Amino acid sequence: MIDMVGLDGDDTLWHSESHFVVTEDALADLLSPYAEPTDLRLRMLATERRNLALFGYGVKGFTLSMIETAIEVSNGQVSVAEIQAIIDAGKGLLAHPVELLDGVTEAIDALSGRVRLVVITKGDLFHQESKAAASGLVDRVEGIEIVAEKDIATYRRILARHAVAPDRFLMVGNSVRSDILPVLELGSHAAHVPYHVTWEVEVVEPPDVGHERFRALTSLRDLPALLDELGA
Amino acid sequence: MIDMVGLDGDDTLWHSESHFVVTEDALADLLSPYAEPTDLRLRMLATERRNLALFGYGVKGFTLSMIETAIEVSNGQVSVAEIQAIIDAGKGLLAHPVELLDGVTEAIDALSGRVRLVVITKGDLFHQESKAAASGLVDRVEGIEIVAEKDIATYRRILARHAVAPDRFLMVGNSVRSDILPVLELGSHAAHVPYHVTWEVEVVEPPDVGHERFRALTSLRDLPALLDELGA
Structure with a gap:
């Protein structure tokens, strides 16, 4: 669940x-x-x-x-x-204006009220806050967590703050290094949604597709079906 | 209190x-x-x-x-x-190495265990996290809140997250604009500890010294006595 x-x-x-x-x-x-x-x-x-x-x-x-x-x-x-x-x-x-990826609004609409949603994003605090505000998504999620690095300690702190057990958390993102590997190591679920380009610094080997808590999706549109399967 | x-x-x-x-x-x-x-x-x-x-x-x-x-x-x-x-x-x-101001360690020692302590600092997330880590103070406070702007909405969010009522919160800092005025407007207490130089952008008129929830201190060393007076 x-x-x-x-x-x-x-x-x-x-x-x-x-x-x-x-x-x-x-x-x-x-x-x-x-x-x-x-x-x-x-x-x-x-x-x-x-x-x-x-x-x-x-x-x-x-x-x-x-x-x-x-x-x-x-x-x-x-x-x-x-x-x-x-x-x-x-x-x-x-x-630069914020441009949402295709299907993002629909996916968030489909998840709202069904599961708690937080945005977890890395980088410059001021710019990320500006982008989150301009995205129009702020009111549809429980929180925006802007972090300097996405490592195990960061995810552990966020889960503690939101009082969520690791095995009841699913992280979704395009960076295997930042969104997937530390989350799996913490005992949580992770879904990879690739982006068409990846910054060289973020490139690492993806986890074994056989990992029981890892899924490779093609788009955020696949997220509601994944939650059907995992339970939410 | x-x-x-x-x-x-x-x-x-x-x-x-x-x-x-x-x-x-x-x-x-x-x-x-x-x-x-x-x-x-x-x-x-x-x-x-x-x-x-x-x-x-x-x-x-x-x-x-x-x-x-x-x-x-x-x-x-x-x-x-x-x-x-x-x-x-x-x-x-x-x-640049982090250099604590005089009296900081003693003041935090005197407050530890007596009242909940959080660092609330503005600016670059990565640099502020580095400085907080290098300060040696991280383990002696409940949390480090790094924010893009210190306005009323920011303080309201932090108090909600820590489940503290505005009238039971005291903010201590050197910037009248960022540490004092929004906090007083929220209904909290504020103590001003001046620094010997202030960035021009932060310079605003201080509040009326007669404000019942405002105190002007000369150093963080005065903080334990202020808490004796306010109750903690």
């Missing part, structure tokens, strides 16, 4: 990584005088990984990493106007 | 604004070929205010605002090396 369903935000409820990809493509264009696109992407990923322990997740750290990468790949030849263009691209990401 | 005390983080439990001031002084030195220090500070403040609705609070947004200000005041003449120096200064702020 499932008492509470946790829904990931970025790339599960609303589009996110696809906007980052568009921004990185624009960065590759901007810096094409200095670096090949493939090399640029590798250098950018290396910068992001290096800065993660200091910046955490989110657009502002991503923007600072883009600037550092631009300085690096150009050997300091990037122009100040190009750096301002990078900052503007970061601001464009922050100001 | 007070059941729960909320403690602000930055500039109440640990030093923060003084580190920003040092960084802004270094920025003024770095950009002295382009702008007078006084003018630079005004331009920086204007950039920060303009970006606040998009960036929220915290070091990463502050760093991006420093870069934008440098580009502006130099009419695009700032060098890429100077921009990298600004990013490095931002990283220095993020990596």
Whole structure:
């Protein structure tokens, strides 16, 4: 029996990584005088990984990493106007309208009143709150949990706060690393709904499909049927 | 009677604004070929205010605002090396060791077991969690609430989550705007402990000292005596 369903935000409820990809493509264009696109992407990923322990997740750290990468790949030849263009691209990401994925509204309508719903999303507090507010979903869920990292300790804290036993919790999201593996390790249920692009840092091997508490779904539209099966 | 005390983080439990001031002084030195220090500070403040609705609070947004200000005041003449120096200064702020204010440990020792304690701090989730962890205070309080903005709705949500009535809550902090006024408006108690510098954006008129639920303290060391008086 499932008492509470946790829904990931970025790339599960609303589009996110696809906007980052568009921004990185624009960065590759901007810096094409200095670096090949493939090399640029590798250098950018290396910068992001290096800065993660200091910046955490989110657009502002991503923007600072883009600037550092631009300085690096150009050997300091990037122009100040190009750096301002990078900052503007970061601001464009922050100001981007929230676009819900197909089927999200219908899935949440179908689950409302049937099971407790919380959004559990990772990243920048201010930006995630803005996106949650703009999503129009805030009033239809019990809470929005914005966390710095989705690890076992984080999920344990959220379940304790909501007084839900691990085996009565189902997490749904697109990131195997953040939404699936720690949740299964805690003894909860997890459903993976893939997004068409995944940030390299989040890519890990999925769990064995034979895992009894793991399901691979193709869309959030499959969620009501999964709850029929698990009980809710 | 007070059941729960909320403690602000930055500039109440640990030093923060003084580190920003040092960084802004270094920025003024770095950009002295382009702008007078006084003018630079005004331009920086204007950039920060303009970006606040998009960036929220915290070091990463502050760093991006420093870069934008440098580009502006130099009419695009700032060098890429100077921009990298600004990013490095931002990283220095993020990596800065946490320094507790005088008397904090003693005050928390004196309150432990006598009243419920939560840290309520505003800003970047990742950086605030890092600072809270490094402060060594996490195990001595009931919770750490990191919020994007300290307004009435935020305090109401925190009190509901901890099941505390507004008139049994005391908030303690250095910012009149964030720690005092919304708390008094909610019907709770508030104690102001000034810090020697205040970010211009946080500066507002303090409440009437005659307000029956407001106290001006000189240090966190005065807190146990205030709880004797209010009851806890």
